[in-house]
Amino acid sequence: MEESSEKTERTAxxxxxxxxxxxxxxxxxxxxxxxTLKKGDxxxxxxxxxxxxxFVLLSCLDYGLSWDEAYYYEPSRSAxxxxxxxxxxxxxxxxxESIDQVWSEIRELPSVVKISLGISHAxxxxxxxxxxxxxxxxxxxxxxxxxxxxxxxxxxxxxGAAAFSVSAYALMPRIFGHAHIAASExxxxxxxxxxxxxxxxxxERPRWSVALGVVFGLALxxxxxxxxxxxxxxPWAHLYHRKKYGNNFFSMAFLSPLVMILTWPWxxxxxxxxxxxxxxxxxxxxxxxxxxxxxxxxxxxTLAPWHYPFILAVLTIPPLFLFFILTGVAGAxxxxxxxxxxxxxxxxxxxxxxxSAAPSSPKYDGVRLFIPAxxxxxxxxxxxxxxxxxxxxxxxxxxxxxxxxxxxxxxxISEKWNRIFPIVSIAxxxxxxxxxxxxxxxxxxxxxxxxxxxxxxxxxxxMETTYWGEAxxxxxxxxxxxxxxxxxxKTLALHDEVFNLLQDWGKIRRDLQINPSDPPYDxxxxxxxxGFFARPEWCLYLSWNRLRVFDHxxxxxxILFQTGERFENSWQTFSVPVREGIKR
Numbered sequence: 001m002e003e004s005s006e007k008t009e010r011t012a013x014x015x016x017x018x019x020x021x022x023x024x025x026x027x028x029x030x031x032x033x034x035x036t037l038k039k040g041d042x043x044x045x046x047x048x049x050x051x052x053x054x055f056v057l058l059s060c061l062d063y064g065l066s067w068d069e070a071y072y073y074e075p076s077r078s079a080x081x082x083x084x085x086x087x088x089x090x091x092x093x094x095x096x097e098s099i100d101q102v103w104s105e106i107r108e109l110p111s112v113v114k115i116s117l118g119i120s121h122a123x124x125x126x127x128x129x130x131x132x133x134x135x136x137x138x139x140x141x142x143x144x145x146x147x148x149x150x151x152x153x154x155x156x157x158x159x160g161a162a163a164f165s166v167s168a169y170a171l172m173p174r175i176f177g178h179a180h181i182a183a184s185e186x187x188x189x190x191x192x193x194x195x196x197x198x199x200x201x202x203x204e205r206p207r208w209s210v211a212l213g214v215v216f217g218l219a220l221x222x223x224x225x226x227x228x229x230x231x232x233x234x235p236w237a238h239l240y241h242r243k244k245y246g247n248n249f250f251s252m253a254f255l256s257p258l259v260m261i262l263t264w265p266w267x268x269x270x271x272x273x274x275x276x277x278x279x280x281x282x283x284x285x286x287x288x289x290x291x292x293x294x295x296x297x298x299x300x301x302t303l304a305p306w307h308y309p310f311i312l313a314v315l316t317i318p319p320l321f322l323f324f325i326l327t328g329v330a331g332a333x334x335x336x337x338x339x340x341x342x343x344x345x346x347x348x349x350x351x352x353x354x355x356s357a358a359p360s361s362p363k364y365d366g367v368r369l370f371i372p373a374x375x376x377x378x379x380x381x382x383x384x385x386x387x388x389x390x391x392x393x394x395x396x397x398x399x400x401x402x403x404x405x406x407x408x409x410x411x412x413i414s415e416k417w418n419r420i421f422p423i424v425s426i427a428x429x430x431x432x433x434x435x436x437x438x439x440x441x442x443x444x445x446x447x448x449x450x451x452x453x454x455x456x457x458x459x460x461x462x463m464e465t466t467y468w469g470e471a472x473x474x475x476x477x478x479x480x481x482x483x484x485x486x487x488x489x490k491t492l493a494l495h496d497e498v499f500n501l502l503q504d505w506g507k508i509r510r511d512l513q514i515n516p517s518d519p520p521y522d523x524x525x526x527x528x529x530x531g532f533f534a535r536p537e538w539c540l541y542l543s544w545n546r547l548r549v550f551d552h553x554x555x556x557x558x559i560l561f562q563t564g565e566r567f568e569n570s571w572q573t574f575s576v577p578v579r580e581g582i583k584r
Contacts, residue, residue, distance in 0.1 A: 037151065041159075045150060049143045052170060056139040060132055060180040062442035064473035068183040069134060070497040072117060075105040076134075080118025082265070096269050103266035107274075108281045110221040111264045112191075113137075113184045130505055134182035141190035142179035145375070146170055148193045152200070153382050156341040160389070160422025165382030167426055168324065171433020174316050174367050175374055177444030181470065184223045185371045191219035191226055192372045196348075199233050200341075202251070203244040213251035217259025224282055225372060228355060232348045240340040283360075289531035290364035294462025296531055297363070304363035309356040309370045313377070315452050315463075316367055320432040321381055322449075324388075324425075328380030331387030342383045349376035364531065365467050366445060381429075389421045443471060443552045459555035467529050469494050471557040476525075476550055477502065479560060481509050483523065488513045490521040490563075492540070493532035520565045523547070528556050539571035 037045070082102040086093040093099075103111070116137040124133035146166050153162035169175060178185045194215050202209035219226035230252055237245035261267045267274055287298035290308075297304040314322065332342035355361060356370035367374070440447040440455070446465050448458040459465045472494065480489065489512060491499060499514040508514065526540055533541065540561050548560040561567075 037154075041150075041154065045147050048146055048150065048166065052143045052146060053139055056142060056176075056179050057132065057136070059442070060135045060139070062473060063177070063180045064470045064476065065131060065498050065502060066181050066183065066468040066470040067495040067498065068468070069131075069181060070495050070501055071106065072109065072114065072183065073130075073134070073497075073501060075102075075109070076114045076117035077121060078102045078105060078118070079111065079114040080122045083115060083119070084122075094268075099265045099268060103264075107266055107278065108224075108285075109184065110223070110260075110278075111266075112218055112222040113187055116187065117182055130501075131182075135180060138179055138182055138186040141187045142170075142175075145186075145190045145193045148190075148197050149375075149379065152193075152197055152341075153379065156339065157382060157386050160426070161382035161386045164324075164385045164422065164426050164429060165378050167429045167433060168321055168381040169375065169378035171429065171437060172317060172321065172374055172378065173433075173436050173440045173444035173447035175371070175378075176437055177440075177447070177470075178368065178371065181445075181468075185368050188219075188223040188225055189372050189375050191215070191222045192229065192375055195219050195226070195229050196233065196344075199237070199245075199248055202248045203237070203241050206247050209247035209251045210255070212248055213255030214259050216252050217256040218263060220256060220260040221264050224279075225369075228351070232344075232351050236340070236344045236347055240343070285362070287362050288364040290467075291462060291464040291530035296533075298531070303359065306357040306359065308363040309353050309367075309373070312367050313353065313370075313373060315448050315458070317374075317377070317449065318432050318436045319449055319451065320428060321377075324381040324384035324429070325377050326384065327387050328382070328384030331383045332380065334387065342380070345376050345379040345383060349373050349380060352376065366464070368468075385422065385425045388425070389418060392421070393417060439553070442473060443557065445470060446552060446555070446557065455552055456554035462530075464529060464531055465555050466527060466557045467531070469498055469527060471527065471550065471552075472498070472525075474507075476558050476560075477507055479548055479550075480512065480525070483512065486511050486513060487523060488516050488521045489523045489525055490519070491515055491525045491527075492537050493527040493529040494525070520568045521563055524561045524563050524567070526559045526561065528559065535574055535576060536571045538576045539574035540567075542577075543570075543574065 079102060082093055082098065085091045085098070091098060117134055120136045121130060121133045124136060127133075128136075146169065149169055150162045150166050153165045175186075175189075195212065198208055198212035198215050202212045216226075216229065219229065234245070234249065237248065261271060287303060289299040289301075290297050290304055292304055292308060295302075317325070328342070329346060332346040336343050352370055352373040356363065356373070362369055436447065436449075437444055443455075443466070445468060446455050448455050448463065448465070452458045452461060452463070455465055483489070491514065496515050499508065502508045503510060503512075503514065524536075524540055526537060528541070530541075540563075541559070544561050544563070544567065546559050547562045549556050550558040550560075
C-alpha cells in the first residue's frame with residue numbers, strides 16, 4: 001500500500017492551480033509539502049556552508065587588494081566606530097555633525113556593506129589580519145546564498161535540482177572570485193536571493209511578508225541594483241498569484257522604505273533631499289572606460305554597445321553550464337503553468353541583463369555590474385537539469401527502446417533513470433566547474449571560456465582581461481620588495497590607495513616610494529587594463545622593455561618596467577596607433 005502511494009505521488013500530474021510553490025521533486029508533482037527540511041538536508045546545508053566558507057577564506061589571500069576594497073576600507077571602519085559610539089552613547093552619535101562626518105563618505109554606497117565590513121574588521125583583524133577580516137562578510141554572503149538556493153530549489157524542483165543549482169552557482173569562476181572580495185557584489189546577490197525567498201514564502205505565510213519588508217529594506221541599503229527587485233517579483237506575482245501577493249506588496253511599499261531610512265544614518269537628516277541626491281549620483285555618474293573587442297568605450301567616447309552584458313555573460317560561464325541554462329529556458333517555457341517558479345527565474349535573468357543593456361546603464365568592469373543575473377542563470381540551470389531528466393528519454397527514444405518493458409518493470413526503470421541522471425549531471429557540473437576555477441586560479445575574475453579561446457583568446461581579441469587590481473597579488477609584491485632601497489615607483493591603471501594600505505599593513509617595504517608626486521620614476525607598474533590607457537600607458541605597453549611580466553595562461557595582467565628620466569622624455573612624443581582603439 002505504501003509503495004502504491006509513493007508511485008502515485010511521483011507520477012501524479014500537476015493540478016494547474018495557483019499553488020506552484022507546493023510543487024516539489026519534479027515538474028509533475030502536486031504534493032503539498034511544507035518548507036520543513038529533513039535531517040539529511042540540514043546536515044548537507046551545514047556541510048555546504050562550512051566547506052564553502054573554508055574554501056573561500058583559505059584562498060582569499062591569493063587575491064590582491066582590489067580597487068573597491070581600498071575605497072571602502074576607511075569608510076567601513078568609520079561606520080563601525082560610529083556604531084560603537086551609538087551603542088555606548090558617546091560622542092553624540094545622533095548629531096548631524098557626527099553623522100555627516102562618518103556617513104557622507106562614499107555615500108553612493110549605503111550602510112549594509114560599510115557596517116558589515118567594518119564590524120568584521122574590528123572583530124577579526126587582530127587574529128586574521130586586515131585583509132581576511134574584511135573579506136569575511138562576502139564569504140558569508142556567498143555561503144548563505146548557496147543555502148537559500150538549495151532550500152528554494154528543493155521546494156520547487158527537488159533535491160537533484162537543488163544540488164545542481166548550488167553547484168552551478170558556486171563554481172561559476174567569476175562568482176567564486178567575487179566571493180573573495182570585500183565589496184558589494186556578493187552581498188548584493190545574497191540580498192536578491194533573500195528577498196526572493198521571503199517573497200515566495202510571504203505568499204504562503206503572512207508573517208514572512210513582514211520579514212520581506214525588513215529584508216528588502218536592507219537590500220535597498222546594500223546597492224542600488226536592489227531597487228529594481230520589485231520589477232522582477234511583482235509582475236510575476238500578479239500574473240501567477242494575483243490573490244496572494246497583497247501582503248508582500250504593502251510590506252515592500254511601506255515597511256521597506258522605513259527600514260531603509262532607519263538603518264542608513266545618512267538619511268536621518270534631510271531625508272528626501274538626500275534620497276534624491278543618492279539617485280541623482282547614479283543618473284549623472286560618468287561611465288568608467290572599458291576595452292571591448294579592441295575598442296575603448298565610455299569616458300567621453302562612444303558608450304559601450306547594448307550587447308555588452310549578454311556577450312560577457314556568454315563568454316564568462318563554463319560552456320556546460322550554458323547548455324543547462326539554455327535547457328532551463330526551454331523547461332521554464334514548457335512548464336509556465338505547471339511550475340511558474342521557473343518563469344520567475346527566466347524573467348529575473350532576462351530583466352537583469354536587459355536592464356544592463358539599456359543605453360543609460362553602465363557597462364564596464366566585467367560582469368560585476370549585472371552580477372545578480374548569474375543567480376537567476378544558476379537557478380535556471382537547475383530547471384534545465386530537471387527538464388532534461390524528464391525529456392531526454394523521449395528525445396533518445398530509440399536508445400531506450402531496448403530497455404522498455406511492460407508492467408512494474410517499466411516503473412523501476414523510470415526510477416533508475418530518475419536516480420542516475422541527477423547524479424551524473426551534478427558530477428559533470430562539479431567536474432567542469434572545478435576545472436574552470438582551477439585553470440583560472442588565482443584570477444577567476446579574468447576567466448573566459450573556450451568560446452573565445454580562454455583568457456589568452458580574449459586578450460588577443462581585445463577584451464579587458466583584468467580591471468580591479470586584484471591581479472597585484474603576493475607574487476607581484478614579492479618582486480616589488482626585491483627592488484633597490486628607496487626606489488621610486490609609479491603605478492598606472494591602479495588605485496593609489498591600494499598601495500598606501502599595503503604599506504600600512506607591512507606588505508610593501510616602507511622605504512619604497514610609491515607614487516611620489518613628481519617624476520622621474522625608477523619603475524612603472526602597469527595593470528593591463530587597456531580601457532584606462534592614455535599616452536604614457538600605451539608608450540610603456542607598446543614600446544618599452546619589460547622588466548617583469550606577470551601573466552596568466554599567456555595573457556599579461558601586470559607588467560613592471562624600469563623607466564627613469566628617459567621614459568619621461570619619450571612618452572610625451574609617443575604616437576598611439578589608431579588600431580589600439582585610441583584616436584590620434
